[in-house]
Amino acid sequence: MKEQLLFSVTIEQLLKQRIGTGLNTEIVLIRSIKEYIHLFSFPLRVDAAIFLFCTKGNIDVNINLTNVKITPNNYGISVPENVIGLNSVSDDFEGFVLLLSIDYLRKISIDLTDLLPYYMHVRNNPLFKARPENIEIIISYFNLFSFLLEAENSVRKSNIISGFAISFINKIAEDVDLYELDVGEVKTKSKEYYYMRFMELLQQNFREQHNISFYSEKLSLTPKYLSSLMKDISDLSASEWINNYIVVEAKTLLKFSDMTIWEVADYLHFSNQSFFSKYFKHHTGLTPKQYRKD
Incomplete structure (x- = not known):
């Protein structure tokens, strides 16, 4: 590669x-x-x-x-x-x-x-x-x-x-x-802690680990509770955060690298190019090829 x-x-x-x-x-x-x-x-x-x-x-x-x-x-x-x-x-x-x-x-x-x-x-x-x-x-x-x-x-x-x-x-x-930002209020210290830990784990592992169960196990939480916790604090579920990171990385590589679509899929640990293309289109409305040309 x-x-x-x-x-x-x-x-x-x-x-x-x-x-x-x-x-x-x-x-x-x-x-x-x-x-x-x-x-x-x-x-x-x-x-x-x-x-x-x-x-x-x-x-x-x-x-x-x-x-x-x-x-x-x-x-x-x-x-x-x-x-x-x-x-x-x-x-x-x-x-x-x-x-x-x-x-x-x-x-x-x-x-x-x-x-x-x-x-x-x-x-x-x-x-x-x-x-x-x-x-x-x-x-x-x-x-x-x-x-x-x-x-x-x-x-x-x-x-x-x-x-x-x-x-x-x-x-x-x-x-x-x-500035009167509508940032919401964090309700408990424990939720703040788990939010920060999840974000740290996500930054380190999102390319390889796409499943919420990996992160919930690391945090000793159930997937359902982790998703609910993230939604409560940030208005995005854990899965939505994972997808957000993957899509931003994929878009950046498609636009600013000379990697092939297959290489981007492989780098982001998708099993094959077809699955990656379907995933990318589901989240962006465009295929990787269309996005690269746009």
């Missing part, structure tokens, strides 16, 4: 290529994103939460095969499992791209379950407009991030940046709160 699959990149790899300014393998801030458009022009996964903010011009990104145009005083948020690509950056673009690894968020004691309502919403709705009174504050945060990351190393540098990162995350969450 040809080795042209979806490309994943880590913060460590970005920093080794001297892309942006960072801290260890946990944070990177990029100001001159236009210089690197050739590196991000095809869909990839980045092992981090990504915050993009535009102060001038515009930046056009592709998130899960949906075009998102970020214009002045708007910001976009992408979660780690998203497939993201950079379509274009205007010549006059000014702004910031900040990446924080999930391991780093855990390290600085950001409770990811507290961010669950935002997490579920921004995966499918990544674009937000900054409130006028917050614009200068957000710009100040990014500028100070840049200053702190570029400062000389000291015994307290990491702790200073960690404290600032906590403040930044809470500020963004505060802004999203005031």
Whole structure:
């Protein structure tokens, strides 16, 4: 099989290529994103939460095969499992791209379950407009991030940046709160835990494991209860989440790789091309061949 699959990149790899300014393998801030458009022009996964903010011009990104145009005083948020690509950056673009690894968020004691309502919403709705009174504050945060990351190393540098990162995350969450998003309310800690565990398992295994029973066994739950739990929290059942991941991956490979349809089917662990084609048409209304030509 040809080795042209979806490309994943880590913060460590970005920093080794001297892309942006960072801290260890946990944070990177990029100001001159236009210089690197050739590196991000095809869909990839980045092992981090990504915050993009535009102060001038515009930046056009592709998130899960949906075009998102970020214009002045708007910001976009992408979660780690998203497939993201950079379509274009205007010549006059000014702004910031900040990446924080999930391991780093855990390290600085950001409770990811507290961010669950935002997490579920921004995966499918990544674009937000900054409130006028917050614009200068957000710009100040990014500028100070840049200053702190570029400062000389000291015994307290990491702790200073960690404290600032906590403040930044809470500020963004505060802004999203005031945006009046209809994200719903998570009812119990146990459901939050199982949601996060399911999503972690799904990111790692969706290409090989298409059946809900695999995930329910890993979580020591019945398939029926897992599906009901996911539906209660996210409005999508466990099976719908599994299908969503498979279809996005299949669409991306069909559009942006030179793999044959059979190779895509094999990579996604379908028993044969015919079964994959029927599955793809059932979920998209098009055969893989039609989608590739569209």
